[in-house]
Amino acid sequence: MSTVLRVGVVGAGAMGADHVRTLTTAVPGVAVTEVYDRDTERATQVAQGAGGSVATSAEDLIGSDQVDAVVIASPDSTHADLAVACIAAGKPALCEKPLAVTAQDALRVVEAEVALGRRLVQVGFMRRYDPGYAHLKATVASGALGEVRVVHNVHRNASSTTSATGPGIVTGSMIHELDTVAWLLDDEVVGIRIESPVRDGLPDPQLATLEMAGGALATVEVFVNAGYGYDVRCEVVGTAGTAALAPAPSVSTRIAGVDGVAVASDFVAHFADAYRIELTAWARAASAGAVDGPTTWDGYRANVVAEAGVAALVGGARQPVLSASRPALYAVGAR
Missing domain, CATH: 3.40.50.720 (NAD(P)-binding Rossmann-like Domain)
Known part of the structure; x- marks a missing residue:
């Protein structure tokens, strides 16, 4: 090289x-x-x-x-x-x-x-490299929040052409949270349920409930056609306190009778x-x-959870998350 x-x-x-x-x-x-x-x-x-x-x-x-x-x-x-x-x-x-x-x-x-x-x-x-998520993980790992009970996630896009089917929203968009929650808590997803309030047409938004091996629960709302912009949030709730991603610093304006901060629509810029x-x-x-x-083991595990999620979305019932055994190559600390 x-x-x-x-x-x-x-x-x-x-x-x-x-x-x-x-x-x-x-x-x-x-x-x-x-x-x-x-x-x-x-x-x-x-x-x-x-x-x-x-x-x-x-x-x-x-x-x-x-x-x-x-x-x-x-x-x-x-x-x-x-x-x-x-x-x-x-x-x-x-x-x-x-x-x-x-x-x-x-x-x-x-x-x-x-x-x-x-x-x-x-x-x-x-997202594992995002400064906000990295700080959030460090806060969880420090024990300052006590025992984690719940993680809340929101993932909204202004619009999406790539996640154009119900299963596609799970495998193409929600898969970020399916990895992130496991990484934040250093835990495994063992069960998943996904529902949508939309009965006819594209099931968007979707709301997932993840069951973690350690007993915590996580919610994931994914709305790929939310209209107003790109919006990602995460809050970890523990027995001693909570920690959440803080909005990125921006300029607040007062124009035409409206006081607020613009919401961008570009996910690449959001996570630059x-x-x-x-x-x-x-x-x-x-x-x-x-x-x-x-x-690749992390990628495989996310795919396993996503497949269970698709089955839950289609079948309307909670699905267990089952996978192959982790090879020694991917043991903690292995290179």
Whole structure:
């Protein structure tokens, strides 16, 4: 591997293009050398902005001797195959969430890493890198809240074209909270129920109740067409107090008889710091041929919970969350 980490990016849509910009302008020791997208014109535009070239296919990019590590930001259905290809090539990868469309495909990625004996793929659960969420987790871990009883989560988008089905809202949007709650509490989801007040048409919003192995409960409201903007909230309630994400500092205005703060609609801008910190940490680890962020096992577990959630939404009843046994490669403290 060269002294500069040469990164190839698969997918030049909104997420991939933003990752290229961040890697190029805000992450030291990194050069984006190749970009691939089925839309060649789009790939060319993004690659030229970074001083890189356009690959002829995702497979050629992964196998290129000009690429040390890979960012996977292509459609969800391609993630598992591309992650497995990166493992086979021995190249560290950051795979946007979800790791796979199904839990079985996610497990296939886990098994590929286990067979290799190395962790090479990090899953893009960027909320773990958000300063607010990191502070919230540290507060929980300190014991200051006492024993955690409840976690409340809100996840609203102004509108969404990617989460266009009831199951898609669970696997494409709610999956963030399905990972975040387990990470915040250092616990496992063992049961889930999801309901929606909408009986006909797209079941949006959705309200989930998560049962944790340690006894806590979590609520997750996801509303992907809330209309007014992008809004993420989280509050942890314990026996000795509560802690919640604080709204980001903004400018309050009084215009045309209205006193308030504007609500943005761009999730990328909302989590800009999280993405920058995530990519910086990933690049640092990838330069050493490793990964130290959310693992493929974390991605698999989120997929398992999401599949149970879809079954609960469709069937209308609480579903248990069952998964394979955690391999030793993903034991706490393992690298």
